[in-house]
Amino acid sequence: MALMPFTDSMFLLVESREHPMHVGGLQLFRKPDGAGPDYLRGLREDLIKNEDIPQLFRRHPARPVNTLGYVAWAQDENVDLDYHFRHSALPQPGRVRELLELTSRWHSTLLDRHRPLWEIHLVEGLRDGRFAMYSKIHHALLDGVAALRHLQSTLSDDPDDHDCPPPWGTPRPPRAKSAGGTGSLLRTARSSVEQLAGVAPAALKLAKEAFREHTLTLPMQAPKTMFNIPIGGARRFAAQSWPLSRVREIASATSTSRNDVVLAMCAGALRDYLIEQRALPDAPLVAMVPVSMRGKSDGTATGNQIGAVLANLATDKKDPAARLSTIHHSMREAKRIFKELTPIQALLLSGINVAQLGVSTVPGVVSNTRPPFNLVISNVPGPRKQMYWNGAHLDGIYPASVLLDGQALNITLTSNGDNLDFGITGCRRSVPHLQRLLLHLDTALAELEHAVK
Amino acid sequence: MALMPFTDSMFLLVESREHPMHVGGLQLFRKPDGAGPDYLRGLREDLIKNEDIPQLFRRHPARPVNTLGYVAWAQDENVDLDYHFRHSALPQPGRVRELLELTSRWHSTLLDRHRPLWEIHLVEGLRDGRFAMYSKIHHALLDGVAALRHLQSTLSDDPDDHDCPPPWGTPRPPRAKSAGGTGSLLRTARSSVEQLAGVAPAALKLAKEAFREHTLTLPMQAPKTMFNIPIGGARRFAAQSWPLSRVREIASATSTSRNDVVLAMCAGALRDYLIEQRALPDAPLVAMVPVSMRGKSDGTATGNQIGAVLANLATDKKDPAARLSTIHHSMREAKRIFKELTPIQALLLSGINVAQLGVSTVPGVVSNTRPPFNLVISNVPGPRKQMYWNGAHLDGIYPASVLLDGQALNITLTSNGDNLDFGITGCRRSVPHLQRLLLHLDTALAELEHAVK
Numbered sequence: 092m093a094l095m096p097f098t099d100s101m102f103l104l105v106e107s108r109e110h111p112m113h114v115g116g117l118q119l120f121r122k123p124d125g126a127g128p129d130y131l132r133g134l135r136e137d138l139i140k141n142e143d144i145p146q147l148f149r150r151h152p153a154r155p156v157n158t159l160g161y162v163a164w165a166q167d168e169n170v171d172l173d174y175h176f177r178h179s180a181l182p183q184p185g186r187v188r189e190l191l192e193l194t195s196r197w198h199s200t201l202l203d204r205h206r207p208l209w210e211i212h213l214v215e216g217l218r219d220g221r222f223a224m225y226s227k228i229h230h231a232l233l234d235g236v237a238a239l240r241h242l243q244s245t246l247s248d249d250p251d252d253h254d255c256p257p258p259w260g261t262p263r264p265p266r267a268k269s270a271g272g273t274g275s276l277l278r279t280a281r282s283s284v285e286q287l288a289g290v291a292p293a294a295l296k297l298a299k300e301a302f303r304e305h306t307l308t309l310p311m312q313a314p315k316t317m318f319n320i321p322i323g324g325a326r327r328f329a330a331q332s333w334p335l336s337r338v339r340e341i342a343s344a345t346s347t348s349r350n351d352v353v354l355a356m357c358a359g360a361l362r363d364y365l366i367e368q369r370a371l372p373d374a375p376l377v378a379m380v381p382v383s384m385r386g387k388s389d390g391t392a393t394g395n396q397i398g399a400v401l402a403n404l405a406t407d408k409k410d411p412a413a414r415l416s417t418i419h420h421s422m423r424e425a426k427r428i429f430k431e432l433t434p435i436q437a438l439l440l441s442g443i444n445v446a447q448l449g450v451s452t453v454p455g456v457v458s459n460t461r462p463p464f465n466l467v468i469s470n471v472p473g474p475r476k477q478m479y480w481n482g483a484h485l486d487g488i489y490p491a492s493v494l495l496d497g498q499a500l501n502i503t504l505t506s507n508g509d510n511l512d513f514g515i516t517g518c519r520r521s522v523p524h525l526q527r528l529l530l531h532l533d534t535a536l537a538e539l540e541h542a543v544k
Numbered sequence: 545m546a547l548m549p550f551t552d553s554m555f556l557l558v559e560s561r562e563h564p565m566h567v568g569g570l571q572l573f574r575k576p577d578g579a580g581p582d583y584l585r586g587l588r589e590d591l592i593k594n595e596d597i598p599q600l601f602r603r604h605p606a607r608p609v610n611t612l613g614y615v616a617w618a619q620d621e622n623v624d625l626d627y628h629f630r631h632s633a634l635p636q637p638g639r640v641r642e643l644l645e646l647t648s649r650w651h652s653t654l655l656d657r658h659r660p661l662w663e664i665h666l667v668e669g670l671r672d673g674r675f676a677m678y679s680k681i682h683h684a685l686l687d688g689v690a691a692l693r694h695l696q697s698t699l700s701d702d703p704d705d706h707d708c709p710p711p712w713g714t715p716r717p718p719r720a721k722s723a724g725g726t727g728s729l730l731r732t733a734r735s736s737v738e739q740l741a742g743v744a745p746a747a748l749k750l751a752k753e754a755f756r757e758h759t760l761t762l763p764m765q766a767p768k769t770m771f772n773i774p775i776g777g778a779r780r781f782a783a784q785s786w787p788l789s790r791v792r793e794i795a796s797a798t799s800t801s802r803n804d805v806v807l808a809m810c811a812g813a814l815r816d817y818l819i820e821q822r823a824l825p826d827a828p829l830v831a832m833v834p835v836s837m838r839g840k841s842d843g844t845a846t847g848n849q850i851g852a853v854l855a856n857l858a859t860d861k862k863d864p865a866a867r868l869s870t871i872h873h874s875m876r877e878a879k880r881i882f883k884e885l886t887p888i889q890a891l892l893l894s895g896i897n898v899a900q901l902g903v904s905t906v907p908g909v910v911s912n913t914r915p916p917f918n919l920v921i922s923n924v925p926g927p928r929k930q931m932y933w934n935g936a937h938l939d940g941i942y943p944a945s946v947l948l949d950g951q952a953l954n955i956t957l958t959s960n961g962d963n964l965d966f967g968i969t970g971c972r973r974s975v976p977h978l979q980r981l982l983l984h985l986d987t988a989l990a991e992l993e994h995a996v997k
Contacts, residue, residue, distance in 0.1 A: 108658035128636045171778055173972070174652065180635040182668050183581045199627065203654055205561035205777075215635050216669070324658075325624055519626070 102231040103152055108201065108324045113208070114235040115198045115491030116242055117190075117330055117514065118224045123250075123482035131215045131222055132178065134481065138257040139172045147232055148259040151207050167207050175209060175259065181216035190217060191328055191526070194225050198491050198516070199326045202229055211258050221486065226258055230493060236471055239490055239505060246478040246485060255481045313401075314372035316365070317521065318500045319462040325519035330489035331529045332510040333536060344543040345412075347419040350470055352539065353511065354378065354422070355415040357468050357502055358404040359535025360528050362414075365406070367527065376404040379464040380422070401464055411535065412542040466500045467492075473505035473512070489514035555684040556605055561654065562777045566661070567688040568651045568944030569695055570643075570783055570967065571677045576703075576935035584668045584675055585631065587934065591710040592625045600685055601712040604660050620660050628662060628712065634669035643670060644781055644979070647678050651944050651969070652779045655682055664711050674939060679711055683946060689924055692943055692958060699931040699938060708934045766830035766854075770823045770974065771953045772915040778972035783942035784982045785963040786989060797996040798865075800872040803923055805992065806964065807831065807875070808868040810921050810955055811857040812988025813981050815867075818859070820980065829857040832917040833875070854917055864988065865995040919953045920945075926958035926965070942967035 106112040122130055146166060153165040181189045193214065202208045208229035215222050228238050244262035247255050256262065313319075338352045345352075357378070365371035380402050405417035471490065478485040489512050492501040499518035504511055513532065517525040559565040575583055599619060606618040634642045646667065655661045661682035668675050681691050697715035700708050709715065766772075786809075794805045810831070818824035833855050858870035924943065931938040942965050945954040952971035957964055966985065970978040 108656070132635065169776075171776070174649075174778060177649065178635050180633040180669055182585065182631050182633040196627075196630065201656055201658065203561070205654065216633055323622075323624070325627060 102229065103204075106201070109322060110493075110495060111199065111201050111324065111326075112230045112493055113198075113202055113227050114230055114233070114238050114493060115194070115225060115227045115328075116239055117194050117328070117487075117489040117491060118226075118242070118480075118485060119221055119487040119489075120223070120480060120483035121221050121486055123484075131213055135176065135178050135213055138260075139176055141257050141260050142170075142172065143261055144170050144172075144259055145261050148209060149207050150232060152204050170207055172259075174206065175211060176257065177210070177212045179212050179214050181214060185216045185218035187217070187330075188526070190214065190223055191330060194223075194330075194491065195326055195328045195519070197225055197227060198328050199324060199519070202227065208232055209259065222483070224258070235490055235492060235503065239471060239473070239488070242488070243474055243478070246474070246480050248474075248476045248478055250479045250482055250484070252479065253481050255479075312374070313377035313462050313465050314374040315462065316372055316376065316465050317368065317370045318466055319497050320499060320521055321496045322494055322499050322518040323520035326491075326494070327517045327519045327522065327525040328491050329515040329517075329526050329529050330487070330513060331532070332487045332507070332512045333532070335506060335509055335511050337536060337540065338511060341415075341539050341543055345415060345419075347415060348422070350380070351415060351419045351422055353470055353504065354380065354402055354404065354418045354468060355411065355539055356532055356535045358406055358414050358418060359411055359538060360531035361404065361466075362406040363531040363534065364528055368523070371406065373407060375407045375417075376465040377463075378402045378404050378466055378468045380468050380470075402468075404465075410542070411538040415539060415542075462497055466498060466502065469501075469503040471503060471505045473507045475506070475508070477508040487512045492516045494518055555682065556657075559654070560777075562775060563946075563948060564652065564654050564777065564779075565683045565946055566651075566655055566680050567683055567686070567691050567946060568647070568678060568680045568781075569692055570647050570781070570940075570942040570944060571679075571695065571933075572674055572939040572941075573676070573933060573936040574674050574939055576937075584666055588629065588631050588666055591713075592629055594710050594713050595623075595625070596714055597623050597625075597712055598714050601662060602660050603685060605657050623660055625712075627659065628664060629710070630663070630665045632665050632667050634667060638669045638671035640670070640783075641979070643667065643676055644783060647783075647944065648779055648781045648972070650678055650680060651781050652777060652972070655680065661685055662712065675936070677711070688943055688945060688956065692924060692926070692941070695941070696927055696931070699927070699933050701927075701929040701931055703932045703935055703937070705932065706934050708932075765827070766915050766918050767825035767827040768915065769818070769825055769829065769918050770821065771919055772950050773952060773974055774949045775947055775952050775971040776973035779944075779947070780970045780972045780975065780978040781942075781944050782968040782970075782979050782982050783940070783966060784985070785940045785960070785965045786985070788959060788962055788964050790989060790993065791964060794868075794992050794996055798868060798872070800868060801875070803833070804868060804872045804875055806923055806957065807833065807855055807857065807871045807921060808864065808992055809985055809988045811859055811867050811871060812864055812991060813984035814857065814919075815859040816984040816987065817981055821976070824859065826860060828861075828870075829859045829918040830916075831855045831857050831919055831921045833921055833923075855921075857918075863995070864991040868992060868995075915950055919951060919955065922954075922956040924956060924958045926960045928959070928961070930961040940965045945969045947971055 102112040149167045149170055150164045151167060153163040179193070181193060183189075197210070197212060202210065208231065210227045212225045213222065214225065217223065226238070226242060233241060241262065242258060245256050245258055245260060335349075338349050338356075341347075341352045342349045358376070361376060362371060378401070380400055400422060403417055403421035405414040405421075408414045408417060469490075469492075473488060474485075485507065487510065488505060488507050490503040490505060491514050492503050494501060494516060499521040501516045502513065503516075504513045506512075513529075515525060515528055555565040602620045602623055603617045604620060606616040632646070634646060636642075650663070650665060655663065661684065663680045665678045666675065667678065670676065679691070679695060686694060694715065695711060698709050698711055698713060788802075791802050791805045791809075794800075795802045798805075811829070814829060815824060831854070833853055853875060856870055856874035858867040858874075861867045861870060922943075922945075926941060927938075938960065940963065941958060941960050943956040943958060944967050945956050947954060947969060952974040954969045955966065956969075957966045959965075966982075968978060968981055
């Protein structure tokens with residue numbers, strides 16, 4: 092039995108039915124040529140033979156030894172892969188809508204603490220012939236970015252490579268022909284686990300400053316919105332891809348960054364959604380955005396640092412071009428409130444809120460205080476090349492995030508070859524008709540294109 | 545918060561990953577005429593509107609207040625039906641085999657204690673066009689017989705009755721045109737909950753006598769078999785129906801009871817299975833069989849009493865007719881070791897073993913002592929008429945049972961109109977190729993028919 096650092100145990104301690112603490116990822120694949128109706132069953136049967144399971148995928152909390160919670164990890168020496176790796180199917184009519192409905196359900200349920208804290212579902216029954224994989228792993232094992240990277244490290248850029256490990260498998264060392272591809276992702280995934288060690292004290296300190304001692308001045312004041320309330324346990328998940336080229340062209344035409352354009356897409360979609368819900372506040376929404384902080388490197392091997400900025404989403408402005416312009420200036424001039432954090436630290440921090448700090452045990456805290464920001468919009472770098480998994484073409488990889496009290500909506504996107512893949516996670520109770528946000532994102536992108544023509 | 549009687553909490557206390565303490569039922573339905581591809585989705589959407597949820601289906605354990613376990617029930621005032629009532633589908637090729645595989649998976653996982661302790665899955669994708677419903681409820685709420693009866697009480701014998709409640713709904717009072725049908729089942733389901741109250745002390749006392757103080761003489765000695773070992777957490781479930789008329793004809797021809805013939809079917813199947821596994825013991829297997837004890841009624845309203853007998857399954861005999869004869873005499877002459885129990889008490893008792901008594905914490909107890917019996921074979925009375933659920937024809941209703949250390953296999957069957965529906969629950973690790981038992985049951989029935997011709 093290994094002692095569990097507080098960085099792990101805090102995610103177990105704060106977890107409740109209303110606040111599941113796992114991260115998820117939905118991957119969409121095209122079957123290889125010649126795949127028959129039994130393709131997915133065969134693939135699963137092949138993969139499940141791989142019992143080379145790293146320690147991380149054997150971990151679950153040891154039995155509680157006191158009421159203060161779990162304090163140690165146990166290793167499962169007899170992992171029941173049949174339990175963790177499941178074969179599922181979609182009900183009729185097998186649209187992406189049914190897939191998202193099923194993903195929402197899986198993303199809502201708590202992982203079984205008697206077993207290693209992960210589940211993977213292979214899904215068939217999409218009427219377009221594709222298949223999907225939904226993966227779920229507890230935040231106490233891996234945070235969202237590390238989980239995404241771990242998944243990517245099991246892929247290959249070679250469509251003829253049929254030796255890709257299962258998602259719980261040990262990522263392979265980088266192959267000679269793709270140096271800098273999966274290899275660097277693998278290294279990142281490994282080091283992210285180590286980075287976790289220093290997070291909690293820093294995050295707690297910063298958060299205390301921000302929320303309790305008021306020594307940290309927030310550069311702008313976020314309005315109270317329908318997203319900033321206590322949440323329930325059920326989730327809704329929506330996902331869609333857009334061509335990276337469309338975002339790039341708008342950025343070029345306006346001398347803004349791709350991230351600015353992505354934020355403008357989100358801003359447009361949020362504005363339309365809130366108008367539809369008759370809930371658009373007068374003041375503009377504020378997003379917390381983790382950003383890269385290049386140029387700070389001191390020459391050590393740790394490389395880039397990431398910070399987080401608060402972005403003015405200009406949802407009070409009707410004109411899409413004016414919104415993009417405001418966002419661009421906000422991002423440029425934003426005071427970098429959390430500096431010099433590692434990527435993982437920054438992302439963890441972006442999730443910090445009153446619930447994690449235990450402040451939510453004081454009744455009324457969430458509903459009476461104005462939020463420091465309205466939602467997190469996170470843009471995680473993904474694979475640059477087209478990737479494959481045992482010959483299956485990766486069409487999309489959509490992140491499903493953790494929600495917390497006061498943060499009922501999260502938008503996380505990742506680049507994937509020539510696409511941007513958006514994953515939207517919402518509290519089922521507080522954010523109705525979440526799927527509408529996809530439509531509004533599409534409209535917002537078209538309006539931006541029209542505005543810069 | 546209601547105080548939880550020990551009869552409830554003991555099932556929560558002994559539950560572990562290896563010993564899930566829920567009972568299950570798999571129902572197979574034919575769609576009504578004219579049902580389209582969206583039939584099941586529509587049915588679910590209609591039913592989920594029924595938020596008239598009885599207290600029983602709102603219960604979950606309150607947060608642990610000390611390490612001795614849960615001591616109180618909490619009532620969920622905001623039951624998330626979307627979570628509890630799920631729409632699922634079978635992977636290709638959609639045979640009954642895939643349905644049983646999915647049922648096995650669902651029957652293996654622990655219920656989430658943060659929520660009311662039940663789940664129901666509506667399943668489409670059977671290639672023969674039928675649909676299925678798997679229900680799962682914690683033994684702390686209802687035992688297997690009561691759960692089965694509750695399910696039945698939501699059915700109707702009228703194919704045109706489209707007002708059947710959902711499985712979590714309040715059973716309707718008996719309709720005038722079907723007096724004695726669903727009504728009596730309903731009353732039984734209700735009273736079984738009350739009967740639970742007196743069970744645990746009686747069961748514990750008897751079991752202590754049987755296993756510890758050796759004051760209870762067992763009429764025969766069961767051999768040690770592959771079924772009588774500590775179990776794992778994963779389950780395999782198999783199910784099939786046979787016409788009641790085939791069993792009845794054998795019983796008539798041999799002047800035996802239907803239950804004798806059913807036991808002879810099981811005996812033949814177990815013998816063939818154990819031979820295949822090279823694990824047939826020299827001594828005959830012993831089954832614990834709950835039986836009706838008519839004629840003991842003292843005129844009070846409680847009616848029939850049920851006891852349990854140990855049956856010699858004669859698995860050492862090669863000739864099917866000789867096996868049936870031995871079983872028949874064994875059942876007639878069997879000493880009724882547990883008398884004057886209510887049906888629920890008898891069934892609960894039949895599951896009593898060292899695990900429930902906490903004796904399994906003494907290392908080696910299960911593996912070194914000879915079992916009092918090798919398995920439970922339980923024949924639960926079901927509906928006599930053909931039943932319907934909102935116009936859908938009930939083809940089968942198959943019980944899935946709880947397993948315990950030392951009892952890795954359970955056969956429970958129920959009568960259903962003109963059929964006998966068998967549900968076989970096995971420990972996935974200890975009972976390989978469980979499906980083979982269905983084939984062997986079929987062979988055993990044919991051999992009995994051949995033998996009595």
